[in-house]
Amino acid sequence: MxxxxxxxxxxxxxxxxxxxxxxxxxxxxxxxxxxxxxxPEMQIRWQQLLxxxxxxxxxxxxxxxxxxxxxxxxxxxxxxxxxxxxxxxxPFGLNMVGPVIYTFGSEEQKQRFLPDILASNxxxxxxxxxxxxxxxxxxxxxxxxxxGDHYVVNGTKTWTTLGQHADxxxxxxxxxxxxxxxxxxxxxxxxxxxxxxxxxxxxxxxDGKHEVNEVxxxxxxxxxENLVGEEGRGWTYGKVLLQHERANSSxxxxxxxxxxxxxxxxxxxxxxxxxxxxxxxxxRRLAAVEVELKSLEYIELRTLASVxxxxxxxxxxxxxxxxxxxxxxxxxxxxxxxxxxYSLPYKPEQPVGEGNEINTALRYFNFRKATIYAGSxxxxxxxxxxxxxxx
Amino acid sequence: MDFSLNExxxxxxxxxxxFIDNEYDFDTRQSYxxxxxxxxxxxxxxxADLGWTAVPFSEExxxxxxxxxxxxxxxxxxxxxxxxxxxxxxxxxxGGILARTANDAQKERWLHPIxxxxxxxxxxxxxxxxxxxxxxxxxxxxxxGDGWRVSGRKGVVPNxxxxxxxxxxxxxxxxxxxxxxxxxFAVPAADLVCQGYRTVDxxxxxxxxxxxxxVDADQVLGEPGAGFAPxxxxxxxxxxxxxxxxxxxxxxxxxxxxxxxxxxVQFGVPIGSFQALQHRMVDMLMACEQARSVLMWAVMLxxxxxxxxxxxxxxxxxxxxxxxxxxxxAIQIHGGMGVTWDLDVAHxxxxxxxxNRLFGNADWHLDRLAA
Numbered sequence: 001m002x003x004x005x006x007x008x009x010x011x012x013x014x015x016x017x018x019x020x021x022x023x024x025x026x027x028x029x030x031x032x033x034x035x036x037x038x039x040p041e042m043q044i045r046w047q048q049l050l051x052x053x054x055x056x057x058x059x060x061x062x063x064x065x066x067x068x069x070x071x072x073x074x075x076x077x078x079x080x081x082x083x084x085x086x087x088x089x090x091p092f093g094l095n096m097v098g099p100v101i102y103t104f105g106s107e108e109q110k111q112r113f114l115p116d117i118l119a120s121n122x123x124x125x126x127x128x129x130x131x132x133x134x135x136x137x138x139x140x141x142x143x144x145x146x147x148g149d150h151y152v153v154n155g156t157k158t159w160t161t162l163g164q165h166a167d168x169x170x171x172x173x174x175x176x177x178x179x180x181x182x183x184x185x186x187x188x189x190x191x192x193x194x195x196x197x198x199x200x201x202x203x204x205x206x207d208g209k210h211e212v213n214e215v216x217x218x219x220x221x222x223x224x225e226n227l228v229g230e231e232g233r234g235w236t237y238g239k240v241l242l243q244h245e246r247a248n249s250s251x252x253x254x255x256x257x258x259x260x261x262x263x264x265x266x267x268x269x270x271x272x273x274x275x276x277x278x279x280x281x282x283x284r285r286l287a288a289v290e291v292e293l294k295s296l297e298y299i300e301l302r303t304l305a306s307v308x309x310x311x312x313x314x315x316x317x318x319x320x321x322x323x324x325x326x327x328x329x330x331x332x333x334x335x336x337x338x339x340x341x342y343s344l345p346y347k348p349e350q351p352v353g354e355g356n357e358i359n360t361a362l363r364y365f366n367f368r369k370a371t372i373y374a375g376s377x378x379x380x381x382x383x384x385x386x387x388x389x390x391x
Numbered sequence: 392m393d394f395s396l397n398e399x400x401x402x403x404x405x406x407x408x409x410f411i412d413n414e415y416d417f418d419t420r421q422s423y424x425x426x427x428x429x430x431x432x433x434x435x436x437x438x439a440d441l442g443w444t445a446v447p448f449s450e451e452x453x454x455x456x457x458x459x460x461x462x463x464x465x466x467x468x469x470x471x472x473x474x475x476x477x478x479x480x481x482x483x484x485x486g487g488i489l490a491r492t493a494n495d496a497q498k499e500r501w502l503h504p505i506x507x508x509x510x511x512x513x514x515x516x517x518x519x520x521x522x523x524x525x526x527x528x529x530x531x532x533x534x535x536g537d538g539w540r541v542s543g544r545k546g547v548v549p550n551x552x553x554x555x556x557x558x559x560x561x562x563x564x565x566x567x568x569x570x571x572x573x574x575x576f577a578v579p580a581a582d583l584v585c586q587g588y589r590t591v592d593x594x595x596x597x598x599x600x601x602x603x604x605x606v607d608a609d610q611v612l613g614e615p616g617a618g619f620a621p622x623x624x625x626x627x628x629x630x631x632x633x634x635x636x637x638x639x640x641x642x643x644x645x646x647x648x649x650x651x652x653x654x655x656v657q658f659g660v661p662i663g664s665f666q667a668l669q670h671r672m673v674d675m676l677m678a679c680e681q682a683r684s685v686l687m688w689a690v691m692l693x694x695x696x697x698x699x700x701x702x703x704x705x706x707x708x709x710x711x712x713x714x715x716x717x718x719x720x721a722i723q724i725h726g727g728m729g730v731t732w733d734l735d736v737a738h739x740x741x742x743x744x745x746x747n748r749l750f751g752n753a754d755w756h757l758d759r760l761a762a
Contacts, residue, residue, distance in 0.1 A: 129727070132656075133657075134657065134726050134727060135657050135658075135662075135726065136657035136658045139657070139658075139659075158727070159727050203731055203733075204731065204732035204733070205730050205731060205732060206729075206730050206731065206732055206737035206738070206740070206741065207591075208732065269520075271519045271520050271546075272519065272520035272529075273519075273520040273521070273522045274522070279754070281754035281757065281758060282754060285754075329719075336744075336748065337748075337752055337754070339748075340522055340523065340748060340752065341517060341523075341546065341547045341748050341749060342519075342546070342547065343591070343748055344547050344590040344591060344592075344596060344745060344748065345547070345588045345589075345590060345591075345596070346588065346589040346590055346591045347588075347589070348586070348588035348589075350586055352547075352586070352588065352598060361591040361741075361744065361745075361748075362591060364744070365591070365730075365737075365740075365741060365744075366730075368719065368722045368723070368729070368730050369727075369730050371723055372723065372726050372727055372729070372730065373727075376723075376726060377723075378667065378668075381667075
């Protein structure tokens with residue numbers, strides 16, 4: 001039993017660390033550290049910088065532009081990226097629709113879509129949830145009816161994250177209602193957001209941000225060639241994608257970064273107050289979250305070791321999602337308590353308080369979503385109960 | 392033994408409930424919160440007309456002689472409407488400390504117009520560095536002829552930017568942390584600098600700076616150097632008041648969650664039929680009942696003039712832990728809808744979260760209980 005990296009992996013770690021130290025643009029770093037949302041321009045600039053480095057898609061096969069890294073190298077990369085507090089890659093293209101297209105798409109679709117996804121030339125968004133289909137995703141009602149060489153799409157998708165910047169949307173839509181199980185008859189379809197009949201309504205979240213949207217499809221004509229894989233098999237493809245989404249939502253090393261920063265902040269006086277590390281209650285709670293995070297780190301490492309030895313990842317992605325999101329929320333609460341009553345000011349014109357205190361409450365409110373999105377944590381527990389415990 | 396409301400309290404609860412139902416729906420509340428002053432002057436005038444601003448004051452001060460139990464009923468009732476009018480700042484804090492310290496002339500000048508709804512006032516109870524320690528006062532006042540000169544900073548002062556009068560505790564003797572040597576000054580807003588802002592619950596607060604402000608002798612409240620006791624007692628009142636508000640919020644959040652779980656259908660059934668969620672909603676209800684019980688204990692002790700600090704810390708700790716959990720569960724069970732701006736549940740949750748960072752968080756109160 002050991003967790004040590006070989007000389008080659010250590011050299012790789014040095015290379016990655018140096019990259020994030022030297023090539024991560026200072027303006028983007030400052031924006032991410034401030035805890036505010038970063039501009040789409042910065043997001044794209046960062047992803048294109050990774051693309052030029054050849055690191056845009058660590059998980060993709062080499063033939064489509066992946067890195068060819070071993071599982072250990074991917075882990076090292078994710079760790080350094082998180083500890084550098086680099087911008088979170090907008091997942092819809094690189095981590096979601098990309099893998100579906102290279103796994104299930106036609107040769108034509110691969111050639112048409114993958115290069116632009118890899119280079120972040122095209123912004124994708126996700127059309128899964130509907131107003132009446134959240135946790136119960138299979139009850140979705142958006143229809144895609146075949147009419148000659150195209151589909152006619154009607155329905156409403158919701159919680160479409162950053163849809164306001166998107167060029168394309170991938171959707172789960174019902175192509176047949178004459179099915180034995182509700183999971184059948186659902187297809188995976190790619191839709192150009194500029195198509196006539198596509199409209200969007202912003203949804204403002206409790207922290208006052210415009211991050212998600214409702215997307216409406218009113219007789220939208222979609223060429224039949226935009227169907228990915230076989231008609232009616234979309235549920236299977238979509239599940240593959242959701243496992244990627246869940247595994248990516250643990251954010252282990254960004255949590256570690258935030259805890260380190262909090263410890264550092266606790267060691268010095270802020271606003272002339274006594275340092276927080278003199279507050280035993282606070283430090284105990286901080287230490288307890290650090291233990292939780294260590295457990296997540298080692299669950300992730302054990303999953304990695306199992307994948308490296310050739311086993312397929314399964315319900316482990318649900319462990320990571322459950323624990324990772326709960327830890328993020330615990331850290332948000334700690335930040336808010338560290339700020340005390342200076343967590344109250346809401347977007348003041350002049351800064352109030354110091355540094356990361358400004359947005360602590362807004363982040364705490366915003367990240368209540370983490371235990372709801374990507375399959376709520378209740379759904380993850382159902383998955384674990386069924387597939388791990390056999391209940 | 393009787394835990395029922397008396398006639399006055401029942402009337403108060405009924406009239407506030409009617410007011411919220413008829414005149415203060417969520418959209419109206421949001422429009423007041425978004426307005427320039429952050430609340431409605433018309434609504435405030437109505438509070439004065441209906442006598443709600445007079446509740447905690449003695450009859451000789453122009454009040455109706457109510458006590459902590461009446462304030463409990465009032466704050467809990469206002470919580471349902473997420474009322475943004477500055478009841479806490481004007482009545483509980485500024486009014487409360489004036490009632491304790493002001494002489495007749497000062498009451499005539501400030502307390503009566505506050506009760507009448509004509510004067511807005513607040514209390515600058517914390518400084519930026521204080522972290523909930525009331526006696527951590529670095530603002531100083533030095534004698535200047537028959538008056539004083541005051542300099543210092545106050546942080547996150549509720550409704551300070553719209554106040555006409557700000558009550559400022561300052562140190563006239565001793566060191567930061569000492570309870571002796573604190574003097575209370577009534578300072579017109581025009582004499583100091585306020586940087587106002589919204590707070591994350593839709594209310595307003597400000598950073599307040601005093602730079603060598605000249606204060607006359609008749610603006611000193613109570614005995615010089617003896618300001619800590621009335622300050623501490625007033626903050627106890629306010630802590631109990633927001634705990635009552637929090638208990639009201641917890642109940643609203645629980646009721647709305649149960650209601651939503653009966654309406655929201657997934658997997659062909661209302662989500663409220665899932666045992667996993669039923670048990671969690673039962674836990675929410677239990678937290679409400681525990682909090683309400685401890686609140687009543689604290690209110691009774693406080694009303695009787697007994698030492699109520701441990702009881703006040705108990706209820707503040709409970710709303711800060713079990714109460715926060717109720718809020719988080721309400722959002723989680725509402726799912727995506729729970730994190731939207733347009734649904735009132737999110738705003739009840741935000742107000743509850745803010746209350747848990749005012750007047751000592753759960754850790755701070757547990758420390759006080761453990762000591």
